Amino acid sequence: MTRLGLVCITWFMDEFEATITSLGEHAVDYIGRQNLRQLAVFGDHHNSSADIQICLAVNDWASQTAAIDKMIELRAMFISELSIQYHFIEEDNYTPTAATRSDFTYA
Amino acid sequence: MPSAPLAVDGHKARAARHLLIGGALEDAGDEWAAVALFYAAYHLVKAALLSDPIFDDPAKLHAIHFDILGDDRHTSRHHGRKGGPERSWGINEMVTLLYPAITRSYERLHQASIDVRYSIGLPVGALPDLRAAIDQITQAADAGSLRRG
Numbered sequence: 001m002t003r004l005g006l007v008c009i010t011w012f013m014d015e016f017e018a019t020i021t022s023l024g025e026h027a028v029d030y031i032g033r034q035n036l037r038q039l040a041v042f043g044d045h046h047n048s049s050a051d052i053q054i055c056l057a058v059n060d061w062a063s064q065t066a067a068i069d070k071m072i073e074l075r076a077m078f079i080s081e082l083s084i085q086y087h088f089i090e091e092d093n094y095t096p097t098a099a100t101r102s103d104f105t106y107a
Numbered sequence: 108m109p110s111a112p113l114a115v116d117g118h119k120a121r122a123a124r125h126l127l128i129g130g131a132l133e134d135a136g137d138e139w140a141a142v143a144l145f146y147a148a149y150h151l152v153k154a155a156l157l158s159d160p161i162f163d164d165p166a167k168l169h170a171i172h173f174d175i176l177g178d179d180r181h182t183s184r185h186h187g188r189k190g191g192p193e194r195s196w197g198i199n200e201m202v203t204l205l206y207p208a209i210t211r212s213y214e215r216l217h218q219a220s221i222d223v224r225y226s227i228g229l230p231v232g233a234l235p236d237l238r239a240a241i242d243q244i245t246q247a248a249d250a251g252s253l254r255r256g
Contacts, residue, residue, distance in 0.1 A: 049186065064218065065236065073212070075199070075200070079203065087183070089227070090179065
């Protein structure tokens with residue numbers, strides 16, 4: 001399993017980027033580092049939205065549902081700041097689907 | 108997007124149709140059952156939003172979230188956005204805020220539908236769980252419990 005670490009690509013840290021950073025950190029903590037191969041957050045400042053791409057260590061339905069439950073908690077936690085969508089991907093298959101000024105990759 | 112928005116009965120009819128097709132695909136063991144079952148759930152929630160009296164009560168809406176307005180019952184997008192002076196809510200967020208009892212079932216169906224349509228396909232073992240999810244949402248809708256007003 002790949003060791004997880006935070007790579008932050010940003011021009012400056014404004015309030016939105018701080019929120020995206022917090023979302024990414026919470027996502028890793030909630031799902032659990034041991035359950036993740038990769039996790040990336042693509043923030044769209046204009047729409048105050050975030051797209052989370054999740055690559056699970058084991059991509060079976062039980063692992064997905066456990067991660068979905070955590071994403072429900074995160075959506076509720078950030079609901080006043082962000083509109084959050086997420087999806088599960090295979091390793092090395094990152095495809096940004098939102099404007100990506102604020103990108104955070106855990107790899 | 109349809110040119111004319113559906114009314115409550117129209118959404119219920121589409122939900123029934125998707126349930127029928129989803130069941131047939133499920134019996135065949137086809138992963139596309141997840142897509143049909145999710146859209147059955149989507150239309151059941153759309154029907155609930157359109158008929159929920161809470162959208163006629165600004166004070167109750169405000170108690171749920173300060174940014175929800177009566178017209179938000181008409182949202183059709185899955186995910187919202189906050190750009191501009193007014194927030195645009197998505198169905199997923201409305202379910203989270205208004206109908207928490209079915210949130211887990213709705214999210215499972217939505218993510219499974221995404222897996223099938225755009226991503227890695229439906230993981231093995233998912234279909235029985237998705238059947239339980241759509242049954243829970245259908246029963247909640249039939250019992251009239253998808254309402255906050």
